[in-house]
Amino acid sequence: MGALAVSGTAQIKQLFEEQHKYLDFFFANLDYAQIQAFTDLCLAAEGVVFFSGVGKSGYIAQKISQTLVSTGTKSVFLNPTDALHGDIGMVGSKDLVVLLSKSGATEELLRLVPCLRARGAFVVGISSLLNSQLSRVCDMHVHLPLERELCPFDLAPVTSTAIQMLLGDTVAIALMQAKNLTREEYALNHPAGRIGKRLIFRVRDVMKKGDELPLCKENDLIMEQLLELSAKGCGCLLVVDDNRQLLGTFTDGDLRRALKSKREEVFKLTVGEMCNRSPRKTTANAMAVDAMQIMEGPPSPVTFLPVVDETGIVIGIVKLHDLVSAGL
Numbered sequence: 158m159g160a161l162a163v164s165g166t167a168q169i170k171q172l173f174e175e176q177h178k179y180l181d182f183f184f185a186n187l188d189y190a191q192i193q194a195f196t197d198l199c200l201a202a203e204g205v206v207f208f209s210g211v212g213k214s215g216y217i218a219q220k221i222s223q224t225l226v227s228t229g230t231k232s233v234f235l236n237p238t239d240a241l242h243g244d245i246g247m248v249g250s251k252d253l254v255v256l257l258s259k260s261g262a263t264e265e266l267l268r269l270v271p272c273l274r275a276r277g278a279f280v281v282g283i284s285s286l287l288n289s290q291l292s293r294v295c296d297m298h299v300h301l302p303l304e305r306e307l308c309p310f311d312l313a314p315v316t317s318t319a320i321q322m323l324l325g326d327t328v329a330i331a332l333m334q335a336k337n338l339t340r341e342e343y344a345l346n347h348p349a350g351r352i353g354k355r356l357i358f359r360v361r362d363v364m365k366k367g368d369e370l371p372l373c374k375e376n377d378l379i380m381e382q383l384l385e386l387s388a389k390g391c392g393c394l395l396v397v398d399d400n401r402q403l404l405g406t407f408t409d410g411d412l413r414r415a416l417k418s419k420r421e422e423v424f425k426l427t428v429g430e431m432c433n434r435s436p437r438k439t440t441a442n443a444m445a446v447d448a449m450q451i452m453e454g455p456p457s458p459v460t461f462l463p464v465v466d467e468t469g470i471v472i473g474i475v476k477l478h479d480l481v482s483a484g485l
Contacts, residue, residue, distance in 0.1 A: 261289020
């Protein structure tokens with residue numbers, strides 16, 4: 158069976174140019190004062206900002222709600238059918254309900270409006286028709302100018318959903334800025350994602366400690382510490398004094414170099430004679446991503462960092478492998 162294909166890149170380019178033109182129409186005719194009023198309303202909401210819609214607009218409403226939540230605004234998607242069968246009970250008098258509809262004539266949303274008003278909620282309709290039914294029954298209406306859909310029949314909602322998404326995402330960022338949301342607060346909303354991990358995880362969350370540490374003394378013979386070097390799986394030894402003050406590090410790379418340069422004399426060498434006396438290190442409270450950057454920095458990358466307290470006492474070790482495994 159032969160595969161269907163569009164007639165070359167020229168057709169694709171033309172479609173993108175047409176969509177660009179329709180989006181230009183949207184921006185050229187958008188009432189920014191109206192958008193500002195809507196944004197202020199969302200910012201001042203004492204309760205939850207609910208979003209609702211049917212079909213494609215429903216998916217956009219759900220996405221906008223999730224974006225608001227992740228950027229510091231309390232928001233919930235309200236399924237209009239479920240709302241008419243009990244879920245409206247979660248809406249209160251301090252809440253704001255935003256209804257998305259391209260035509261502004263969606264039956265489920267129109268049926269929902271008087272029920273929402275009965276609960277004391279403020280209702281905003283968003284549609285692409287200036288004098289839509291939704292605009293006449295809601296407390297506020299936001300008009301999203303639409304020249305036409307990119308669809309050749311002007312039917313499939315592809316341009317209208319694009320401008321709905323543009324509105325929601327831009328308002329979300331405006332609210333984020335108005336609330337002075339910090340990077341740390343944003344990360345707290347994304348603890349499982351790479352963004353959150355990079356802004357939340359500290360060295361103490363991923364470091365090895367206690368019996369996991371490959372410790373040795375500077376007067377220990379290198380050959381006597383081979384088991385410790387291998388058994389702890391860190392690829393290194395942390396050289397400490399009697400008070401566990403960090404004196405240096407000895408790596409499996411140092412061992413290979415010692416074997417190559419000293420040959421049989423290596424049996425007589427102590428760890429202190431071959432260790433690195435100026436190792437890179439970090440603290441338990443440092444951001445894990447900063448520790449990774451130290452490892453990757455000049456003069457050459459390393460695969461671990463000793464973790465010391467404010468007095469220089471060794472309390473842990475963090476490995477590059479563990480940082481990568483943690484999703485950083």
